[in-house]
Amino acid sequence: MNIRMLCLTGVLSLAGLSTFPAYADDATTRSARVYDTYCAQCHGANRDGNGINSTAMAVKPRDHTDTKGMGDTPDEELRKAIKSGGGAVNKSVLMPRWDGVLSDAEIDGLVSYLRVVSKSGSK
Amino acid sequence: MRSLSVVFLALLAGLGMADTAMAAGGADVLQQQCSSCHALTKPADASLDRLWERKGPDLYYAGVKFNREWLEAWLQNPTTIRPGGVMYAKAIKASADKTADTIDTGKLTPHVKLGKADSAAAADALMKLGADLNLVQKGAFKNGSPGPMAKMLFSKLRGCSSCHSAKGGDGGRSGPELGDAGSRLQPDFMVAYINNPQKFDPHIWMPTLGLTDADVQKLTGYLLTLKHTEAQ
Numbered sequence: 001m002n003i004r005m006l007c008l009t010g011v012l013s014l015a016g017l018s019t020f021p022a023y024a025d026d027a028t029t030r031s032a033r034v035y036d037t038y039c040a041q042c043h044g045a046n047r048d049g050n051g052i053n054s055t056a057m058a059v060k061p062r063d064h065t066d067t068k069g070m071g072d073t074p075d076e077e078l079r080k081a082i083k084s085g086g087g088a089v090n091k092s093v094l095m096p097r098w099d100g101v102l103s104d105a106e107i108d109g110l111v112s113y114l115r116v117v118s119k120s121g122s123k
Numbered sequence: 124m125r126s127l128s129v130v131f132l133a134l135l136a137g138l139g140m141a142d143t144a145m146a147a148g149g150a151d152v153l154q155q156q157c158s159s160c161h162a163l164t165k166p167a168d169a170s171l172d173r174l175w176e177r178k179g180p181d182l183y184y185a186g187v188k189f190n191r192e193w194l195e196a197w198l199q200n201p202t203t204i205r206p207g208g209v210m211y212a213k214a215i216k217a218s219a220d221k222t223a224d225t226i227d228t229g230k231l232t233p234h235v236k237l238g239k240a241d242s243a244a245a246a247d248a249l250m251k252l253g254a255d256l257n258l259v260q261k262g263a264f265k266n267g268s269p270g271p272m273a274k275m276l277f278s279k280l281r282g283c284s285s286c287h288s289a290k291g292g293d294g295g296r297s298g299p300e301l302g303d304a305g306s307r308l309q310p311d312f313m314v315a316y317i318n319n320p321q322k323f324d325p326h327i328w329m330p331t332l333g334l335t336d337a338d339v340q341k342l343t344g345y346l347l348t349l350k351h352t353e354a355q
Contacts, residue, residue: 036212037171038328041286041297045217045224052207052215053295055223057285094282100331101321 031113034106038098039064047117059092070118078111149248152241157182163252169325178232179209184253184323188312191250193303198242201234204307206288206296208232211328226296258323264310269344276338277345286329289349298329304346313343 035047042061044050049063064070080088082102086095098107115122153163160179185194207214208231216227237245253259278284278294287301288294304313315322317339320329334342 033171033175037174037326040212040215040224041295041328045215048221050218050221050223051297052211052224052226053285053297056288056293056295058279093280094285096282096330096332098330100319100333101326101328 027109028113028116031106031109034102034110035113035117038101039110042094057094059094061095062091064114064117067119070114071120071123074123075111078114079107082107082110149244149246152237152245153182153248156235156237156241157245165256171326174324174326175210175213177209180205181324182249182252184256184258185249186252186254187256187259188253188309189249189307190309191246193307194246194249195242197307198237198245199239201236204299206300211297259309259311259315261311263314264343265340266310267340267344269341269348273341273345276342281332281334281338281342283342301346302349303351305348305350308346310343310347313346314339317342 035043036045040047040051042049042051042053042057043064044054044061047064048066049061051061054061062069077089081091081095083097083099083104085097086092088097102110112122157163157179160177161182162177163183165183166173166181205211207226211226214226214228214230216225218224272280276283277289284294286295286298288296289301289304317332317334319331320327321331
């Protein structure tokens, strides 16, 4: 391998490293758009609970980048919170139910997406 | 002297207007001034992508949504209704230091300002839109007293204020400001929209909460009390 090839390989690896895994595949990209439409208003562009609405809320929205906290929350609870609202999982009622807006497939997609964002495994 | 004043006022009014409506009708004003950003007929595309791409809120049901007097005044002097624009997510500036995201106002486009005659003509034409679409049930608001809990429902129990401000800057920012909702919106529309926002705006980020009719009536009654006064 000559120097030129080596440089090219280095640049490509760097580019690979800087690609956020959230955009790795189509399903994740679609869920990211759903997140940006419905969730980011409160949970934030950085997915860490600091959305534009967060200052107006008595209970701060969940930080979805919290690997430990999200890892301790089973898929079923995440699904239930999105589908039926915070009240359904003994959390803040300020998290609304989304079953009137999102399909089951979209909600499942969000649960998988949250595992990517929080770098936590499915439970 | 009196007739001189009248002439003077008429001249002033003439100078202040950028009206096309002197000869044109309201429908022409809508076509020329509004249709490049607002849907005046129900869009065939009801996708999430369209929600991201549209340049302004849909107006094809304006006649069952707005109050005419409000429209005529607002078109002459547009003020902020949606702090984050028609699609808040496109105007968000992500926080870099764990504080709340902000809205990049540089990404928002100010609303066109119409002259007096154009505004009146546009308001008349807008009020003709949507009555035949069966989106709003006449008499849905039963005109009861909102009761003492209504404000609490809005600000705490049902979470409306997480996204909507009821008084200048106090409240969330992803939904339209409601500080003058009582002047702006028709009560039967409020009932219909709260019950099913997606019926009007497919995929819109306002949740369908499945509220009881009692709650919806109280919330609508409360919103009707919100009006801007001259002093504000």
